[in-house]
Amino acid sequence: MATTEAAPALRLREKIDWLQGALMAALLVLLFAFVLYPVARVLWVALADENSRLTLIHFQNFFLRPLFREALWNSLWSGFLVVIFGSFLAVPLAYVIARYDFRGKILLQTLATLPLVVPPFVGAVAFQQILGRSGAVNLLLMRWLDFSIPFMDGLTGVVLVQTLHFFPFIMLNTAVSLSNIDASLEEMAQSMGCHGLRLFRRVTLPLMLPGFIAGSLLTFIRAIDDLGTPLMLNYKNLLAPQAYLRITTIGIDDVDGYVICVVLVFLSLASLLAARKYLGLAEYATVQGGRDTSRRIAGKKLFFVLLFSALALAAALLPHAGIFLLSLSKVWSYSVLPTRITLDNYTEILFRVPHFIKNTLLYAGLAAGFDVILGAAIAFLLLRSRLWGRNLLDALATLPLAVPGVVLAVGYIRVFHGWDFPGVGKPLTSTWFVLVIVYAARRLPYTVRACYAALQQVHVSLEESAQNLGANRLRTFLRVTLPLISGGLVAGGLIAFVTSCVELSSTIMLVPRIEYGPISYGIYIYMQSPLGRAAGAALGVVAIVMVGIGTYLTHRIFGARAGSAFRV
Amino acid sequence: MMNAAQVRLEKIGKKYGELWAARDVDVNIQSGEFYTLLGPSGCGKTTLLRIIAGFLAPDEGTVFLDERAVNDVPPWQRDVGMVFQNYALWPHMTVFENVAFGLRERKVPRSEIAKRVAEALARVGLSATEKRRPSQLSGGQQQRVALARTLVVQPRALLLDEPLSNLDAKLRAEMRIELLKIQRDLGITTVYVTHDQEEALALSTRIAVMDSGKVVQEGSPREIYERPRSRFVAEFVGQSNLFFGTIKQSGGGFVEIQTGEGFTIKAARNEAKTGKITLYIRPEAIELAPVGDASPESNRLIGKVAASAYQGSSVAYEVDVQGRSLRAHVAHPKNLFQRGDVVAVIFDPKDVGCVVEEG
Numbered sequence: 001m002a003t004t005e006a007a008p009a010l011r012l013r014e015k016i017d018w019l020q021g022a023l024m025a026a027l028l029v030l031l032f033a034f035v036l037y038p039v040a041r042v043l044w045v046a047l048a049d050e051n052s053r054l055t056l057i058h059f060q061n062f063f064l065r066p067l068f069r070e071a072l073w074n075s076l077w078s079g080f081l082v083v084i085f086g087s088f089l090a091v092p093l094a095y096v097i098a099r100y101d102f103r104g105k106i107l108l109q110t111l112a113t114l115p116l117v118v119p120p121f122v123g124a125v126a127f128q129q130i131l132g133r134s135g136a137v138n139l140l141l142m143r144w145l146d147f148s149i150p151f152m153d154g155l156t157g158v159v160l161v162q163t164l165h166f167f168p169f170i171m172l173n174t175a176v177s178l179s180n181i182d183a184s185l186e187e188m189a190q191s192m193g194c195h196g197l198r199l200f201r202r203v204t205l206p207l208m209l210p211g212f213i214a215g216s217l218l219t220f221i222r223a224i225d226d227l228g229t230p231l232m233l234n235y236k237n238l239l240a241p242q243a244y245l246r247i248t249t250i251g252i253d254d255v256d257g258y259v260i261c262v263v264l265v266f267l268s269l270a271s272l273l274a275a276r277k278y279l280g281l282a283e284y285a286t287v288q289g290g291r292d293t294s295r296r297i298a299g300k301k302l303f304f305v306l307l308f309s310a311l312a313l314a315a316a317l318l319p320h321a322g323i324f325l326l327s328l329s330k331v332w333s334y335s336v337l338p339t340r341i342t343l344d345n346y347t348e349i350l351f352r353v354p355h356f357i358k359n360t361l362l363y364a365g366l367a368a369g370f371d372v373i374l375g376a377a378i379a380f381l382l383l384r385s386r387l388w389g390r391n392l393l394d395a396l397a398t399l400p401l402a403v404p405g406v407v408l409a410v411g412y413i414r415v416f417h418g419w420d421f422p423g424v425g426k427p428l429t430s431t432w433f434v435l436v437i438v439y440a441a442r443r444l445p446y447t448v449r450a451c452y453a454a455l456q457q458v459h460v461s462l463e464e465s466a467q468n469l470g471a472n473r474l475r476t477f478l479r480v481t482l483p484l485i486s487g488g489l490v491a492g493g494l495i496a497f498v499t500s501c502v503e504l505s506s507t508i509m510l511v512p513r514i515e516y517g518p519i520s521y522g523i524y525i526y527m528q529s530p531l532g533r534a535a536g537a538a539l540g541v542v543a544i545v546m547v548g549i550g551t552y553l554t555h556r557i558f559g560a561r562a563g564s565a566f567r568v
Numbered sequence: 569m570m571n572a573a574q575v576r577l578e579k580i581g582k583k584y585g586e587l588w589a590a591r592d593v594d595v596n597i598q599s600g601e602f603y604t605l606l607g608p609s610g611c612g613k614t615t616l617l618r619i620i621a622g623f624l625a626p627d628e629g630t631v632f633l634d635e636r637a638v639n640d641v642p643p644w645q646r647d648v649g650m651v652f653q654n655y656a657l658w659p660h661m662t663v664f665e666n667v668a669f670g671l672r673e674r675k676v677p678r679s680e681i682a683k684r685v686a687e688a689l690a691r692v693g694l695s696a697t698e699k700r701r702p703s704q705l706s707g708g709q710q711q712r713v714a715l716a717r718t719l720v721v722q723p724r725a726l727l728l729d730e731p732l733s734n735l736d737a738k739l740r741a742e743m744r745i746e747l748l749k750i751q752r753d754l755g756i757t758t759v760y761v762t763h764d765q766e767e768a769l770a771l772s773t774r775i776a777v778m779d780s781g782k783v784v785q786e787g788s789p790r791e792i793y794e795r796p797r798s799r800f801v802a803e804f805v806g807q808s809n810l811f812f813g814t815i816k817q818s819g820g821g822f823v824e825i826q827t828g829e830g831f832t833i834k835a836a837r838n839e840a841k842t843g844k845i846t847l848y849i850r851p852e853a854i855e856l857a858p859v860g861d862a863s864p865e866s867n868r869l870i871g872k873v874a875a876s877a878y879q880g881s882s883v884a885y886e887v888d889v890q891g892r893s894l895r896a897h898v899a900h901p902k903n904l905f906q907r908g909d910v911v912a913v914i915f916d917p918k919d920v921g922c923v924v925e926e927g
Contacts, residue, residue: 461656464623467643468650469670469721476644479669483660 020385023377028389030374031396034441038411039265039403045414046258062259068242072263074155075224075239081159082223083216086167089312091212094171096305098178101296108309113168115316118547119502119520120165121228122540125527126322127161128152128233136337157233162223164316169222170215177211178204210278217275221268225404227505228520232527239264243406244509252413261407268402320544326537345538349522355515356522357542363432363518364500367439368447371496372489374440375447379455401445405505408438412510432516435507439500446499447492454488455481491554498550502543519543572599572757573634573648573724575620581628582615589615590781593629597725597759597774602751604760606768607778608804613761615781617727620759621650633724644673649723653730655714657702663689663713664698670721688720689713691750708739719750725757732767744770765805769793777801798923799846808848809894815845822917829892833867835920846923853919854896856885856911858903867920869894869913873905887913 246257329338416428526536590612605613622643692712796802813827871889
């Protein structure tokens with residue numbers, strides 16, 4: 001009797017596993033085709049000789065060329081400087097945010113994360129207007145003191161722009177580490193007579209170090225991968241612009257471009273793994289639902305805190321003001337402020353050439369939609385199934401974090417160029433859809449993480465009790481799981497949308513025709529000519545507004561955890 | 569009136585990796601019983617409950633509800649109501665929506681839903697909370713909503729997974745009585761999982777004591793407490809002073825046992841054979857008296873009070889008898905002894921229990 005009853009039970013279980021297995025297989029195929037395989041092809045070109053044998057000769061050539069050695073050194077050095085200068089801004093701000101409580105703290109928090117969501121290459125142009133050789137500050141200096149400071153020349157300009165753009169990564173990670181420190185750890189030290197700076201040095205600093213280091217590594221790698229800023233500032237002797245120039249000017253068969261790509265991937269992967277390791281270390285000091293350890297400040301202390309914050313933020317937000325001003329100007333050249341104010345630039349980008357904005361909404365919207373569906377499916381398999389291959393799925397879905405946009409774009413060109421994609425009738429790289437795919441691939445880790453976090457909050461017993469009361473799998477998902485994770489899905493989608501809106505590094509390589517270009521491409525094109533700058537700035541303002549709205553909505557839905565998308 | 573199902577487990581086994589969480593479990597729960605699976609954490613009791621609910625598929629054996637094998641029936645068609653340890657109330661629904669969930673799944677007409685939800689909430693004493701969210705309720709109230717949500721669909725059996733473990737001591741005692749009343753009123757077959765022996769003794773009609781995935785003893789609360797069949801049960805259910813020894817002589821309804829410590833203990837028992845034996849004496853069966861008092865029929869050992877804890881209705885002592893410490897709970901104490909006092913430890917041979925030494 002028992003054996004005859006056991007057979008259908010087995011069938012039922014196999015059927016469920018089969019459905020999950022099919023989903024898993026489909027996801028793995030997608031990720032393999034659009035993430036792993038393109039990257040592997042790039043790797044292969046750099047590691048193979050003419051006879052398809054493994055070789056390191058190309059890397060040897062790379063290190064023998066002074067130009068490339070210099071590019072590598074410049075990239076590492078500028079990344080290091082960005083971290084150092086960024087820390088001077090970020091660590092005090094992080095301490096203020098985590099430990100002090102005062103009116104306007106929310107405003108400070110919001111403004112301090114703003115630089116993150118605005119593409120650095122937009123800010124780069126504004127910096128030129130304000131701090132460039134013939135920018136506002138130097139014009140004033142020349143007029144009054146008869147000398148000028150080359151803020152924006154060469155590597156200095158790149159470091160300046162990147163520092164003010166990326167420092168919030170350090171700030172956010174440090175602040176989280178700080179506020180996760182269990183109050184009792186510091187109270188214990190205080191009760192034993194340790195206080196003030198000594199307390200900070202002996203207890204607080206070691207405990208916040210993991211977050212700080214993770215944030216620093218993240219900043220380091222973002223700075224090295226950044227293609228837009230050096231291109232805008234016309235400083236090309238860094239790894240990312242070198243890879244871009246080799247591939248776009250010499251051709252897709254130029255091995256050196258691929259070697260640079262592999263070096264970039266290696267640096268990214270190493271930094272990311274190190275950052276994860278450090279954040280893993282941070283967990284021992286954290287508490288569940290940690291108590292708020294911030295205290296109110298007033299008087300002189302408050303004054304200095306606010307003064308420092310205001311100065312730091314003023315510097316960080318300077319480019320945004322500059323962009324806005326530039327977008328309203330008819331002419332802004334060799335003068336401190338624009339001489340003629342006009343709305344023509346907005347007419348140009350909104351009515352005469354509206355396709356940049358329309359394309360952005362279409363591409364980023366589609367990419368975000370795909371990412372939400374894929375992210376939810378991946379999170380579901382990771383958390384709710386016991387299938388083989390979950391670790392592989394997790395790794396493949398996280399991999400895009402470690403792949404610079406340039407590299408993925410090069411991989412796409414290598415794989416999809418020159419043959420007609422089935423069902424499309426022409427090569428994938430000749431359609432605008434390749435941009436949707438590359439955005440979706442690059443932002444997938446964000447939505448997976450958002451969905452994963454949301455689903456993790458849903459205790460399995462919430463689903464089980466629905467099944468226990470008569471709801472089948474589909475009904476349980478629709479009535480219990482979906483409503484509970486919808487916040488996470490929307491937030492994940494918004495993050496993907498917002499960051500796709502301002503993606504430049506892979507866009508610039510993959511845009512098939514100028515009329516298929518999104519906003520970021522439009523800005524880049526406009527900025528190439530002095531006459532187009534103002535219109536490009538207007539596009540920049542539109543991008544900032546779009547990103548601002550998206551970020552605001554994310555905050556509304558995600559609440560205090562909104563910053564988690566920018567952490568490791 | 570509910571249709572109370574009979575629940576039967578036949579040769580149930582469940583393996584996690586290489587480890588058997590439950591093995592060879594045969595349990596037959598009659599209609600209307602309050603059946604408790606009692607054991608320490610990791611003994612497999614929750615695994616069994618989840619197998620009955622259908623969330624786990626057994627690797628061996630068959631689950632029967634009213635003599636119908638249900639191994640292949642998914643959880644949503646089993647019609648056994650489960651109350652989870654963490655209550656599992658849906659945070660995005662109000663109390664009313666939570667309780668109405670199962671009725672909606674069963675396509676009950678709207679007007680009847682309102683009526684039945686109101687009844688169910690009244691039964692657990694929470695009539696005015698329909699519009700609130702679970703997060704606005706106290707732990708005890710959440711527990712009641714979870715119970716109402718399960719009972720409102722009139723399941724064939726009620727499965728409770730340590731439902732009182734998240735409540736504070738006083739509330740727990742209150743809810744225990746309430747649960748007992750509701751279960752006896754409805755006559756619903758109930759399977760209750762707990763590690764709290766006091767709870768098990770107070771609520772159950774029958775108890776299965778579990779250890780390492782097996783049922784080691786099954787019986788009424790009195791049988792389990794008064795006639796534990798193994799050392800594990802004697803120690804896990806209530807407290808026991810255990811002795812290991814050999815039977816020296818028997819006759820006249822008494823046996824005399826020589827323990828490992830060298831004590832001679834008399835037990836009321838018709839034991840013909842000689843051999844190894846394990847004895848247990850419940851702390852409440854032990855009397856303490858000043859040295860000199862004694863009735864001839866009693867066992868009597870001399871020891872020194874090592875600790876005493878006054879507990880209001882009784883005093884808990886730890887007495888050191890030649891290096892062996894014994895626990896005694898003396899109710900309505902006539903004398904209070906202090907640490908260091910030399911006392912006579914007295915217990916009736918009728919109160920000395922024997923378990924057959926295993927292995």
